[in-house]
Amino acid sequence: MKIALFSSKPYDEKYFNRENKFNHQITYFSAHLNTQTLSLAKGYEAICVFVNDKITREMIANLAKNGTKYIALRCAGFNNIDIKACEEFQIKVCRVPAYSPYAVAEHTVALMLTLNRRIYRAYNRVKEGNFALDGLLGFDVHGKTVGIIGTGKIGECYAKIMHGFGTRLLFFDPFENPKCQELGKYTDLDTLFKESDIISLHCPLRPETHHLINDESIAKMKNKVMILNTSRGALIDTKALIKGLKGATIGSVGLDVYEEEAELFFEDCSDTIIQDDDFMRLTTFPNVIITGHQAFFTSTALSNIAETTLQNLDDLEYDRLCLNLVE
Structure with missing residues (x-):
């Protein structure tokens, strides 16, 4: 099969070539897929x-x-594609629903600990010979209430890690996970917001979750509250x-994603003036890490992404059951 891979980085090429036991013909394009590159x-x-390739109905018709x-x-979410248009034009869509849940969960915990114990500030201080502890005060995570949306x-992976910290876990999800039920309890969003010391988001982007x-x-x-x-x-x-940050209602924020990230993330913008005022405002807060x-970026995840993506296409090409078809 001839495959055009967009938004390609050197690590994509390395892992896709390594996992290409199907002998697909892959052409790598560094550009995003959009109307200009269609x-x-x-x-x-x-x-x-x-994730940042936006595929509209017009583009799907052209494809x-x-x-x-x-x-x-080569990701789990599919909110960037007009699925109904794909059905209309008989284009099948597949995804990678579980490349490495541990990678993302572990990165979430890394953000939490770095924020709480001010690791970034302590690191810079020690490099300058400053060993004062003022401004580095954290809290015991043990005993805190963690809300997982x-x-x-x-x-689930994040919940298991946080259970190991000795936290009280509250969950919200329309579809309850029995493994999570064993670790904490499901509740409504209002209760989760009211009682949680730490709130962590692990849900897909849908109309009902937009600006949750x-x-x-x-x-x-x-x-x-800490928001992750x-x-x-x-x-x-x-x-x-x-x-919320300016009013000190929110105590700290850890973000690995941003709602207008498409023009920023995965690129080197260090030599340009970033025009996104909201993003730049976030970077000025001492209690925000971006x-x-x-979060997904581990060798295990990259291998799984490449292997699953190529297997999906091979299954579709030979009309086999594709377990990761988006329907």
Whole structure:
């Protein structure tokens, strides 16, 4: 199969080439797939895209006209694709639902500990010979209440880790996970917001979860709450988050995603002036840590992403059952 892989980085090429036991013909394009780069996909039976490739109905119609039969997402979420249009134009979509839930869960814990114990500030101080402890005060995670929104594979892994810390766990998810029920209890969102010292987001981005964290929900939260998001940026209303930080309602924030990340993340912007005022405002807070969508970024995850993506396409090509078909 001829595959056009967009938003390619050197590590994508390395792992996809290594896992390509199917002998697919892969062409790597560093550019995002958009209306300007759509012509590059012409003649490819399959295209492979990532989280920041936005695929509209118009683009899907064009892809179908030019011979594309399959769209392979090398990520779990599919909110960046018009699925109904794919059905209309008979393009099948597959994804990688569980490349490494441990990677994302562990990164979430890393953000939590770094924020709580001010590791970033302590590291810089020691390098300058400053060993004072003022401003580095944290809290015991043991005994705190942790609210987990979304209890799929990643939420479950995070819950198991936090249970090991000796925390009280509250969950919200329309579909309850029996393994999480053994670790804590499911409740409504209002109770979770009211009682949690730490709130961690692990749910997909859908219309009902868009801006789940907003002015109204922040007003219900505990004073000095910690908010963690390693899922999808638009789960949080950035302006409401900034307001909560400025008013000291929110104690700290750890983000691996951002709702307007498409033009920033996965690129080197160090020599440019970033025009996103909300993002730049977030970077000024001493109690905010932002990483550039790297929670998934482990060797295990990259291997699994490549292997599963290529297996998905091979299953589709030979009309076998594809377990990761988006329907």
